[in-house]
Amino acid sequence: MDRRIFMGAAAALGAATVSRAALAGLPEAVQQRSAATQPPLAPTGGVPYNPVVTLNGWTLPWRMNDGWKEFHLVAEPVEREIAPGMVARLWGYNGQSPGPTIECVEGDRVRIFVTNRLPEHTTIHWHGLLLPNGMDGVGGLTQPQIQPGKTFVYEFVMRKSGTFMYHPHADEMVQMAMGMMGAIVVHPKDPSLHRADRDYVFLLAAYDIDPGSFVPRVNTMLEFNLWTWNSRAFPGIDPLVCAVGETLRVRVGNLTMTNHPMHLHGCEMFVTGTDGGWVPPAVRWPEVSVDMPVGAMRAIDVRFDDPGDWAFHCHKSHHTMGPMGHRVPAMMGVDQSDLVERIRRLVPGYMAMGEAGMAEMGEMQMPLPENTLPMMTGEGPFGPLEMGGMFTVVKVRDGLARGDYRDPGWYQHPAGTVAYEWTGPVAEPQRPPGAPPDAGAAHVQVRKPGGHGSHH
Amino acid sequence: MNHLSKRIVRLPALAAAALLLALAGCAGLGREAGFDAMASAAAQRVGATPAWPRDDAGRQRVDDEVAQLLAQTLTADDAVQVAVLQNPALQAVYGQLGVAEAELLQAGRLPNPRFRTTRTASEESFKYETALTLPLGALLTLPAVLGMEQRRFEAVRLQVTDRVLAVAADTREAWVAAVAAQQELHYLEQVREAAEASAVLAQRMARVGHFSQLDQLREQAYLADARVQLGRARGAALAAHERLMRLLGVDNPVRVRLPERLPELPPQPGEDGELERFALGQRLDVQAAKADAAATARALGLSRAIGMVNTLELGPARLAEQGEPLKRGYEVSVEIPIFDWGGARVARAQAVYLQAAARVGETAVNARSEVRESAAAWREAWALARQYRDEIVPLRRRISEQNWLRYNGMLISVFELLADAREQVNAAQGSIGALRDYWLAEARLRRALGGRLPAGAVAEAVPAAAAASTGRLVRRED
Numbered sequence: 046m047d048r049r050i051f052m053g054a055a056a057a058l059g060a061a062t063v064s065r066a067a068l069a070g071l072p073e074a075v076q077q078r079s080a081a082t083q084p085p086l087a088p089t090g091g092v093p094y095n096p097v098v099t100l101n102g103w104t105l106p107w108r109m110n111d112g113w114k115e116f117h118l119v120a121e122p123v124e125r126e127i128a129p130g131m132v133a134r135l136w137g138y139n140g141q142s143p144g145p146t147i148e149c150v151e152g153d154r155v156r157i158f159v160t161n162r163l164p165e166h167t168t169i170h171w172h173g174l175l176l177p178n179g180m181d182g183v184g185g186l187t188q189p190q191i192q193p194g195k196t197f198v199y200e201f202v203m204r205k206s207g208t209f210m211y212h213p214h215a216d217e218m219v220q221m222a223m224g225m226m227g228a229i230v231v232h233p234k235d236p237s238l239h240r241a242d243r244d245y246v247f248l249l250a251a252y253d254i255d256p257g258s259f260v261p262r263v264n265t266m267l268e269f270n271l272w273t274w275n276s277r278a279f280p281g282i283d284p285l286v287c288a289v290g291e292t293l294r295v296r297v298g299n300l301t302m303t304n305h306p307m308h309l310h311g312c313e314m315f316v317t318g319t320d321g322g323w324v325p326p327a328v329r330w331p332e333v334s335v336d337m338p339v340g341a342m343r344a345i346d347v348r349f350d351d352p353g354d355w356a357f358h359c360h361k362s363h364h365t366m367g368p369m370g371h372r373v374p375a376m377m378g379v380d381q382s383d384l385v386e387r388i389r390r391l392v393p394g395y396m397a398m399g400e401a402g403m404a405e406m407g408e409m410q411m412p413l414p415e416n417t418l419p420m421m422t423g424e425g426p427f428g429p430l431e432m433g434g435m436f437t438v439v440k441v442r443d444g445l446a447r448g449d450y451r452d453p454g455w456y457q458h459p460a461g462t463v464a465y466e467w468t469g470p471v472a473e474p475q476r477p478p479g480a481p482p483d484a485g486a487a488h489v490q491v492r493k494p495g496g497h498g499s500h501h
Numbered sequence: 502m503n504h505l506s507k508r509i510v511r512l513p514a515l516a517a518a519a520l521l522l523a524l525a526g527c528a529g530l531g532r533e534a535g536f537d538a539m540a541s542a543a544a545q546r547v548g549a550t551p552a553w554p555r556d557d558a559g560r561q562r563v564d565d566e567v568a569q570l571l572a573q574t575l576t577a578d579d580a581v582q583v584a585v586l587q588n589p590a591l592q593a594v595y596g597q598l599g600v601a602e603a604e605l606l607q608a609g610r611l612p613n614p615r616f617r618t619t620r621t622a623s624e625e626s627f628k629y630e631t632a633l634t635l636p637l638g639a640l641l642t643l644p645a646v647l648g649m650e651q652r653r654f655e656a657v658r659l660q661v662t663d664r665v666l667a668v669a670a671d672t673r674e675a676w677v678a679a680v681a682a683q684q685e686l687h688y689l690e691q692v693r694e695a696a697e698a699s700a701v702l703a704q705r706m707a708r709v710g711h712f713s714q715l716d717q718l719r720e721q722a723y724l725a726d727a728r729v730q731l732g733r734a735r736g737a738a739l740a741a742h743e744r745l746m747r748l749l750g751v752d753n754p755v756r757v758r759l760p761e762r763l764p765e766l767p768p769q770p771g772e773d774g775e776l777e778r779f780a781l782g783q784r785l786d787v788q789a790a791k792a793d794a795a796a797t798a799r800a801l802g803l804s805r806a807i808g809m810v811n812t813l814e815l816g817p818a819r820l821a822e823q824g825e826p827l828k829r830g831y832e833v834s835v836e837i838p839i840f841d842w843g844g845a846r847v848a849r850a851q852a853v854y855l856q857a858a859a860r861v862g863e864t865a866v867n868a869r870s871e872v873r874e875s876a877a878a879w880r881e882a883w884a885l886a887r888q889y890r891d892e893i894v895p896l897r898r899r900i901s902e903q904n905w906l907r908y909n910g911m912l913i914s915v916f917e918l919l920a921d922a923r924e925q926v927n928a929a930q931g932s933i934g935a936l937r938d939y940w941l942a943e944a945r946l947r948r949a950l951g952g953r954l955p956a957g958a959v960a961e962a963v964p965a966a967a968a969a970s971t972g973r974l975v976r977r978e979d
């Protein structure tokens with residue numbers, strides 16, 4: 046399929062078929078242009094709750110209409126900045142991918158208008174919600190698909206609190222590969238239940254955007270090159286911010302096609318909720334990596350005792366990389382010094398890379414194909430971060446004001462609390478009696494720093 | 502060559518005997534005047550003046566001139582000049598002209614019955630001597646023999662001029678082929694270089710443990726292949742160079758320094774109609790046919806011309822040619838006079854003359870067709886060479902730039918980068934091939950036009966010295 050034609054058609058059709066007049070009287074379909082984390086949307090009446098913060102996203106405003114909370118989602122082509130220097134042409138809702146978070150309270154009667162500005166039909170399935178079968182959003186099975194230019198209405202009661210998702214159930218593979226998804230957070234009717242001081246939500250999504258191109262290859266099943274949180278990749282993912290001693294809740298949903306062990310440094314993690322409901326406290330166990338199954342949501346509660354900049358990432362190390370050639374052979378230990386000049390005669394500007402490892406990729410910023418993120422990048426207070434994809438930092442500080450989500454900058458370590466280089470004398474190692482002097486180093490070829498003698 | 506001999510064989514035998522009056526002036530020819538006339542006709546057509554040294558001083562002059570030409574990088578025009586000065590076959594042919602001229606002078610002074618016999622042995626295509634054996638006294642036969650000798654001399658002169666033109670064209674083609682082969686060799690060396698770097702790297706990769714034997718052997722096989730290609734190309738380049746040496750008459754190839762590159766592709770070629778008209782004025786076969794018709798008229802005693810006729814409009818030729826050049830706005834014609842035929846006695850003369858006229862038409866029609874054919878090939882070659890220069894080579898360069906960016910991002914490996922370099926070199930090589938074909942087509946067009954291109958048919962060839970279009974690989978600012 047020619048992706049450009051595909052997208053061109055999307056833009057033209059979407060824009061043309063929904064007239065403003067046809068939408069008169071409906072709640073405004075609010076649009077979001079920014080990929081930055083937007084301030085949470087505090088409730089202005091009704092049951093009080095601590096609003097959720099959508100990481101690099103936003104919450105959809107609503108209006109009350111005769112006892113119904115009315116929302117308006119518009120399915121449409123969007124441009125999403127994956128990270129500075131890279132924009133993806135996706136499909137999403139209300140100007141962004143993922144769509145805005147729908148936030149409400151247990152027992153709310155909600156009416157959600159869905160307008161289709163895509164070139165093809167769509168539906169929305171309310172993943173995990175208990176609702177009448179005809180509201181379940183499965184195209185062909187529980188409703189006719191929403192044709193381009195049409196608006197459908199979903200009406201149901203939020204029967205239970207928790208963390209849920211919405212996504213299309215019509216041409217589902219394509220539409221989800223194109224970025225159509227959003228989170229639903231339902232707060233308990235009783236504000237004292239399941240309280241958290243800070244509440245973040247994001248969805249995991251994987252894209253395959255060929256270096257130099259803009260639109261995901263929707264037919265890819267496994268070999269994705271962009272592993273994102275809310276369609277953002279490091280260094281584009283904002284930090285999560287919380288104070289020492291606060292309860293931090295991170296709600297994560299997985300709409301990729303593989304699992305992701307979410308690993309948060311510096312604390313113990315408890316899964317307090319799944320998309321099935323709240324986990325009884327008695328059966329929660331502490332973890333440092335919470336595995337995210339495919340098509341599932343988790344609410345993870347943590348509390349930090351120590352301030353600092355704590356890494357938060359998927360523990361599949363290839364998922365904390367930017368686009369890279371998975372078939373590129375390693376070059377460790379391969380001396381190229383005598384060949385570089387010869388190769389330069391054919392490929393001017395050639396540089397030998399990878400002789401020692403790939404760390405130099407994180408240090409050098411070489412020109413890359415258009416609209417392509419580096420394989421690893423980022424600069425921390427102590428050096429290159431060498432990361433990409435599903436990586437960010439939880440910034441834990443003492444005495445942060447409640448509701449202050451601003452990035453506090455890099456952590457200033459108290460003196461004597463950072464690992465340091467040993468400069469004292471190096472004594473002979475203590476060996477068990479009778480061990481041969483070089484036991485253990487027998488047949489492993491190790492390339493020693495600075496040496497060039499590993500091949501012979 | 503062929504046109505000429507054919508044309509002369511077809512000469513009506515009787516015509517020769519009737520040339521008496523017309524031959525009066527030929528006795529004034531001096532030694533070497535015939536060569537000089539030939540040389541100036543050739544020079545006018547190929548832009549290079551032949552020399553026929555017959556003593557040490559003359560030979561020294563030629564050697565000096567050749568030495569001077571060979572002292573610098575040899576252009577195509579210089580190569581042609583060297584060839585017409587010292588191509589060994591041409592020297593022999595010049596000798597033939599000298600013999601014919603001497604015989605003509607001899608015939609003018611002393612009628613010598615033996616001389617006919619010797620000529621028959623050396624020129625098998627001239628059959629009319631036997632037909633014209635005249636059992637008369639020397640005085641009676643003198644004018645007839647003189648006429649024959651004059652016509653034979655003219656024929657030899659045209660033949661020799663034609664040989665000069667042929668050698669010039671061959672030399673030009675050989676020069677193009679030799680320069681192109683050398684340039685191609687340069688690119689194949691780059692391919693070998695890329696394959697070698699790949700193979701060495703693969704070997705090291707395997708030694709350290711990154712590559713399987715299979716991966717390594719593949720690179721090794723590619724290198725072996727690249728070396729074979731390079732060897733073949735070396736042989737071809739050597740052969741092309743030696744062919745040029747033969748045409749130049751140079752015995753020591755070290756003396757010849759060819760440019761590193763073919764001349765750049767000139768701007769857009771001109772219109773065909775111009776070329777055809779130009780060819781009809783320049784080609785020797787057309788001129789020979791017209792001269793034959795005129796001689797025929799004289800032989801038949803036709804003197805009262807009542808107008809001119811375009812031979813291209815005679816008979817079926819007219820149908821074949823109808824309209825096209827006129828549509829383009831070019832008047833193309835080959836005109837000869839027509840005569841007042843008078844009574845029945847000249848009915849035969851009329852038929853004989855129209856026969857000659859038809860042959861002029863045939864020659865002209867063929868000449869025009871040849872010009873169109875070679876001009877079309879020339880134009881086609883130009884378009885192809887331009888496509889290589891303006892499209893394929895830049896495309897390949899851009900692809901290489903993109904691959905370089907991918908290499909930077911560790912999206913591809915150095916092996917893909919080197920494979921791409923080979924692809925890019927292949928495109929550059931293709932471009933050289935297309936440029937070579939253009940210059941070969943141009944040389945063939947010159948030949949079809951009768952020696953040279955009309956002024957303004959194309960702009961002058963640009964030497965490739967400053968040209969970057971095919972020479973360098975990726976350029977980028979780091």
Ligand SMILES: [Cu+2]
Pocket residue numbers: 272304305306359360361364435
């Ligand atoms: Cu992962």
